Amino acid sequence: MTLLPAILSQLLHLALMLAAAPLLVGVVRWLKARLMGRQGPNPLQPWRDLRKLVRKQPLLAENASVVSLAAPYAALGATAAAAALVPGFAHGMLLAPMADLILVAGLLALARFALALAAMDVGTAFGDLGAAREMSFAAFAEPAFVLAVLAFAILAGTTNLDAIGTLLQEGMVGLRVTLGLALLALLAVALAENGRLPVDNPATHLELTMVHEAMLLESSGRQLALWEMQGALRLTLWLTLLAALFFPFGTAGADAGPLGWLLGLLAWAIKLGVLAVALAVFESAIAKMRVFRVPEFLGAALLLALLGAVFLFLSTGLA
Amino acid sequence: MGFGQLPYDVAHLLGGAVLLLSFVLLYQRRMAAVINAFATQGALLALAVAWQGWAQGAPGLYVTALVAAAAKAVLIPLALRALVRRFGLHRSAEPALGIGAGLIAGVALVALAILVVLPATTGAGALAREDLAMALSVVLLGMLMMITRRQAISQVIGLLSLENGLVLAAAGVRGLPLVVELSTAALVLVLAGVAGFFAFHLRARFESLDLSLLHRHRGERAEAEQP
Numbered sequence: 001m002t003l004l005p006a007i008l009s010q011l012l013h014l015a016l017m018l019a020a021a022p023l024l025v026g027v028v029r030w031l032k033a034r035l036m037g038r039q040g041p042n043p044l045q046p047w048r049d050l051r052k053l054v055r056k057q058p059l060l061a062e063n064a065s066v067v068s069l070a071a072p073y074a075a076l077g078a079t080a081a082a083a084a085l086v087p088g089f090a091h092g093m094l095l096a097p098m099a100d101l102i103l104v105a106g107l108l109a110l111a112r113f114a115l116a117l118a119a120m121d122v123g124t125a126f127g128d129l130g131a132a133r134e135m136s137f138a139a140f141a142e143p144a145f146v147l148a149v150l151a152f153a154i155l156a157g158t159t160n161l162d163a164i165g166t167l168l169q170e171g172m173v174g175l176r177v178t179l180g181l182a183l184l185a186l187l188a189v190a191l192a193e194n195g196r197l198p199v200d201n202p203a204t205h206l207e208l209t210m211v212h213e214a215m216l217l218e219s220s221g222r223q224l225a226l227w228e229m230q231g232a233l234r235l236t237l238w239l240t241l242l243a244a245l246f247f248p249f250g251t252a253g254a255d256a257g258p259l260g261w262l263l264g265l266l267a268w269a270i271k272l273g274v275l276a277v278a279l280a281v282f283e284s285a286i287a288k289m290r291v292f293r294v295p296e297f298l299g300a301a302l303l304l305a306l307l308g309a310v311f312l313f314l315s316t317g318l319a
Numbered sequence: 320m321g322f323g324q325l326p327y328d329v330a331h332l333l334g335g336a337v338l339l340l341s342f343v344l345l346y347q348r349r350m351a352a353v354i355n356a357f358a359t360q361g362a363l364l365a366l367a368v369a370w371q372g373w374a375q376g377a378p379g380l381y382v383t384a385l386v387a388a389a390a391k392a393v394l395i396p397l398a399l400r401a402l403v404r405r406f407g408l409h410r411s412a413e414p415a416l417g418i419g420a421g422l423i424a425g426v427a428l429v430a431l432a433i434l435v436v437l438p439a440t441t442g443a444g445a446l447a448r449e450d451l452a453m454a455l456s457v458v459l460l461g462m463l464m465m466i467t468r469r470q471a472i473s474q475v476i477g478l479l480s481l482e483n484g485l486v487l488a489a490a491g492v493r494g495l496p497l498v499v500e501l502s503t504a505a506l507v508l509v510l511a512g513v514a515g516f517f518a519f520h521l522r523a524r525f526e527s528l529d530l531s532l533l534h535r536h537r538g539e540r541a542e543a544e545q546p
Contacts, residue, residue, distance in 0.1 A: 176328075177335030177453075184339075296418055300346055303422045307342075307429060314433040315449055 003094075009261065010084065010094035016265075017083045017240070021232035022046035024239070024276060029203075031280035046232065050225050058221030061122040071118035072219070072226035075111040079230050082107035083237045087165055087244050089264035092254025096162040101149040104161070104241070105142065108193065111230065112138055119215035130214030133291060137199065137211070140298035141192045147305035148182040148189075152245070154312045155179075161244065169248040181308030183246050188301035190238040192294070194231070197283040199294050211291075236272070239279075243271040326374040330491075333367035334453040337487055338429070341460035344480055345421050350472065354399050357476050361391025364483050368490040380490055387486060395479060395511055402472060402515060406522060421467045428459040450491035457484030471521055475514040482507050 026043035033040025042048075060068060085099040085107075093099075116135055119127035149159060155178065156164045192199045195212035204210055216227050244251070250267025252260035289297060340360035347353045365388035372380030432455040440448045461481025465474045485503070 177331055177338070180332060180335055181339070299419055300342075300422060303426050304339075304342070307426050310426065310430050311433065314430065315437065315452070 005255075005257075006092060006094040006096075009090045009092070012261075013088050013090070013093055014080070014084045017088065017233065017236055018080070020272070021229065021236040022050055024236050024272065025232045027273075028235075028276050028280050028283075031277060032203075032284055035280060035284040046228070050228060053225035053228070054222055056221040058219075058223050060220075061124075061218055064122050064218075067117050067121040068219070068223070071114040071121070072223045072230070075114040075118075076226050076230045076233070078107045078111040078114070079233045079237065082111075083233055083240075085161065086237055086240050087162055087251060088240050089268040090252040090254075090256065090261055091162050091166055093162075096254075097160070099161040101152065101159045101161050101164070102146070105145050105149065108234070108237075109138070109142060111234070115215055115227070115230075118219070122218045124218060126214045126217050130211050133211045134215065137192050137294055137298060140295055140302055141189045144185050144298065144302040144305045145189050147302065147309050148185050151178050151182045151305065151309045151312055154309065154316060161241075165244045165248050165251065166253075168245065169251060176312070178308040178312040179246070181304045181311070183242075185301045185305035185308070186242060186245070188298060188304075190242060192298055192301075194235045194238055196279065198286055198289045198297065201288050239272055239275045240268070243268070243275065247271050326370075330367065330370055330374060331449060333363060333370055334450050334487060334491075336363045337367060337483065338453045338456055338460075341457050341464075341480060341484075342422065342425055344464055344476065345425050345460065345467070346418060348418070350403050350470070351400075353473060353476055354396050354403065357399075357480060358392050358396035360480060360483055361387060361396070364486060365392060367487060371490045383486065383490065387483075390508060391479065391483065398511065398515065399472060399476070402518060406518075421463065424463055424467075425460055428463060429456040432456040432459055451488055454484045454488030454491060457481070457487060460484075471514070471518045475511070475518070478510065478514070479507065482510075 023043060023046070026041070026046045029045070030040040030043045082104045084093075084095055085104055087093065087096065087099065112134065116131040119131040119134075121127075152164050153159045155176070156167045158164065191197070195202055200211040202212065204213070212231070216224060219227055250264060250271075252264030256264070337360055340356055340363060343356045344353060344360070347356055365384045368380055368387055369384035372378065372384060433452045436452040436455055437448055440451060458481050461477050461479075461484060464477030464480060468474050468477060482503070489503075
């Protein structure tokens with residue numbers, strides 16, 4: 001692997017992630033609207049919203065501290081760093097040696113921490129409520145993620161995402177019960193992390209049920225644009241991560257030329273599209289869960305991940 | 320056979336799906352959802368057995384699969400649904416133990432099953448060993464469901480799901496005589512019949528299917544222990 005293709009693919013990957021994130025959100029919204037029989041906004045609408053928000057003057061509460069100003073940058077920075085690590089269309093990007101799954105989990109936790117801080121900064125009731133809920137969900141979602149990572153580490157012998165992806169792509173691991181259990185656990189975690197439907201409704205402003213939106217009530221203008229971008233990027237990151245772990249087909253190898261990249265890009269776009277359709281169908285079919293049942297739902301995800309890890313650990317240890 | 324070969328992988332995955340459905344049974348509260356999960360488990364069990372029949376080249380297992388599909392995926396769920404409709408039990412299936420505690424106990428039981436089965440079967444092939452571990456887990460989870468539920472119908476489903484585990488274990492081992500299989504299936508149908516009769520009788524006597532009402536008649540306090 002030479003340096004130049006690695007740098008090029010890394011830059012291309014990051015630029016594509018940033019460009020695709022609001023588009024993906026728009027596509028999911030459009031698909032959901034079509035499934036419900038509505039016309040639906042143009043998939044480019046989130047991009048237009050972002051452009052409008054950036055031009056507006058931000059309004060801050062009187063007692064807002066520097067946290068409200070700095071938190072969106074910290075959150076978006078951490079999410080973008082995590083997005084740069086997850087292999088999209090090609091393996092062997094510049095940051096691939098650093099692409100540790102635990103590092104990705106840590107960066108996402110950092111972004112969530114910044115979001116909760118910003119929500120609590122002004123001291124309004126809704127912001128505090130949203131932050132408290134987000135953190136109590138995270139207390140279940142993060143261990144589930146780490147346990148799923150543990151299962152992959154036992155299977156592949158490493159927590160490096162690039163190496164795991166390459167190994168899974170070669171099909172040496174086979175179909176395992178543990179992979180199925182980890183898939184279910186990670187799907188539940190992804191839904192919770194992104195505030196999607198059974199956990200939180202992304203399209204509502206009903207006070208009693210909202211989690212993610214409640215934390216953004218006090219931000220406006222540029223800050224709101226940053227938060228929206230961060231949410232969209234996080235969704236894209238999670239879908240790419242799921243694609244990299246469970247549908248590793250078609251991703252270009254480390255030494256593939258531009259032609260390999262082109263095929264990889266096509267495969268990546270197809271995978272994201274399929275996952276977006278699945279998400280839209282799932283969200284249209286299911287109702288939101290009561291807030292008090294969410295810890296139960298995420299606890300079940302945690303137990304599934306634990307079950308997968310236990311199964312693998314014992315059967316490899318005793319076989 | 321090892322990992323990476325199709326017959327092994329698919330058998331492993333189907334066994335895992337049956338095990339997963341046992342956890343769904345533990346997780347669900349509502350009666351209708353429990354019955355649906357049980358029907359799905361029966362269908363998956365039939366698929367798993369049929370796949371074993373193809374992988375082992377044993378046509379007898381196809382009959383087993385057919386019996387499992389007919390009885391467990393269609394007939395028994397239909398009968399249970401009729402019972403539920405008749406008794407008006409659509410809403411409640413409150414577990415005696417909490418859902419979270421039940422799931423944790425379930426994971427512990429799976430670990431126990433693996434710890435017991437794998438050292439005991441060192442001579443056998445990998446396919447038989449892990450399948451046996453999963454089948455034993457399904458059996459134990461069925462027992463757990465019988466312990467954690469109060470409703471008579473939920474306990475019946477726990478018993479039937481326990482039997483699913485037995486069939487899964489039998490299908491993984493080569494050379495199960497068809498006679499044994501048929502008599503087991505007949506036994507399960509008899510069991511279902513007896514359980515239905517039991518539920519009717521309970522209903523007639525106490526106007527409820529909540530088994531905790533029986534404690535009083537055994538001379539125990541209501542909270543003392545579960546049947």
